Amino acid sequence: MSELDADLLVVGAGPAGVAAAVMASSLRMTAVVVEAEQVGAKLRSIGALENVPGSWSAGPELAKAFAADLARHQKLGRISLLSGRAVEVVGHDDRAEVTLKDGRVLTAPTVVVATGVTTLGPADVEWIDSPNTKWLPPLWRATADDLEGGRIVVLGADRPLGTWLRAHPETAVHFDVLYPATDGYKTDEVADETRVRLDLVDRVTVAPVRDGFRITAHHAVGEAHTFVVETVLTNMGSKPAAIPGLFVSTDGYCPPNEQHPRVLVAGDLKGAKMQRIAVAMGDGSRAALAPYYQAQAVPG
Numbered sequence: 001m002s003e004l005d006a007d008l009l010v011v012g013a014g015p016a017g018v019a020a021a022v023m024a025s026s027l028r029m030t031a032v033v034v035e036a037e038q039v040g041a042k043l044r045s046i047g048a049l050e051n052v053p054g055s056w057s058a059g060p061e062l063a064k065a066f067a068a069d070l071a072r073h074q075k076l077g078r079i080s081l082l083s084g085r086a087v088e089v090v091g092h093d094d095r096a097e098v099t100l101k102d103g104r105v106l107t108a109p110t111v112v113v114a115t116g117v118t119t120l121g122p123a124d125v126e127w128i129d130s131p132n133t134k135w136l137p138p139l140w141r142a143t144a145d146d147l148e149g150g151r152i153v154v155l156g157a158d159r160p161l162g163t164w165l166r167a168h169p170e171t172a173v174h175f176d177v178l179y180p181a182t183d184g185y186k187t188d189e190v191a192d193e194t195r196v197r198l199d200l201v202d203r204v205t206v207a208p209v210r211d212g213f214r215i216t217a218h219h220a221v222g223e224a225h226t227f228v229v230e231t232v233l234t235n236m237g238s239k240p241a242a243i244p245g246l247f248v249s250t251d252g253y254c255p256p257n258e259q260h261p262r263v264l265v266a267g268d269l270k271g272a273k274m275q276r277i278a279v280a281m282g283d284g285s286r287a288a289l290a291p292y293y294q295a296q297a298v299p300g
């Protein structure tokens with residue numbers, strides 16, 4: 001046991017992972033937190049919050065507070081924050097291991113995996129054909145300054161479209177929204193938006209060209225329509241950011257009850273419902289308490 005890196009490994013420094021690490025530290029456990037981007041990466045793009053207790057009104061403020069919390073516990077010597085991407089998690093009889101992309105292997109009695117969900121890209125959906133473009137930036141991460149004055153193609157009509165337009169009522173922008181029939185029910189909330197043109201498509205081809213992208217929209221009836229735009233954003237929803245080694249159910253999520261006993265799952269990664277900041281924080285805290293009580297052999 002002397003070769004363990006910490007009492008707890010935490011993968012992902014979103015609300016669930018930060019809550020797990022802080023709870024562990026408060027119990028005098030040591031924790032190593034592995035984060036691929038930055039602390040509270042997702043929160044940094046949430047412009048308005050109204051459901052997080054503590055009078056938080058914007059995601060970036062909360063992300064900064066999380067980073068400050070981790071820094072405080074780092075100074076106490078109980079939390080270490082590692083920049084890196086976890087590529088595998090394995091539970092053994094006597095330990096859990098997390099392998100990072102750079103080859104490092106971390107070991108602890110328990111690991112909390114809280115990697116959340118990640119944005120669906122063109123390669124993840126059948127209605128987009130883009131052999132040379134595997135990834136495009138998501139709409140929900142775009143700022144008003146990024147898009148002001150532009151004509152932008154948005155692939156998919158997921159909910160962040162309405163949220164983005166409501167959050168930026170004064171921004172002069174034109175969205176050509178190409179969406180499949182399965183997204184049809186989500187278009188109601190932007191049907192009256194003058195900054196949006198909705199285009200129901202069968203299939204879309206995206207090809208990079210010198211000044212942007214050549215888009216070909218294929219419709220169920222009529223000829224295909226081809227044009228070139230500078231900016232293409234995705235808005236097709238998300239998929240669980242599951243790490244190899246986790247048990248993954250048919251919907252891609254990682255149910256906690258099916259994992260190795262030393263591998264705990266918290267936050268959005270658990271399932272498609274209940275994806276909220278406060279829920280993730282509670283989940284993360286609970287995940288850190290579980291091994292603590294197990295070690296203490298305290299019932300309940």
Ligand SMILES: Cc1cc2nc3c(=O)[nH]c(=O)nc-3n(C[C@H](O)[C@H](O)[C@H](O)COP(=O)(O)OP(=O)(O)OC[C@H]3O[C@@H](n4cnc5c(N)ncnc54)[C@H](O)[C@@H]3O)c2cc1C
Nearest residue numbers: 012014015016036041085086115116267268275276277280
């Ligand atoms: C546009 C938008 C608006 C939202 N608005 C609200 C709102 O108003 N109120 C609300 O309650 N919720 C809101 N949510 C949902 C909320 O953001 C999530 O429920 C919450 O962030 C989930 O926390 P989490 O810790 O489970 O995952 P995340 O916050 O997604 O954190 C996961 C972390 O893991 C990291 N990571 C991923 N893979 C790896 C890996 N392999 N190795 C290392 N690190 C990795 C990521 O970089 C990330 O920092 C919104 C989400 C979006 C996208």
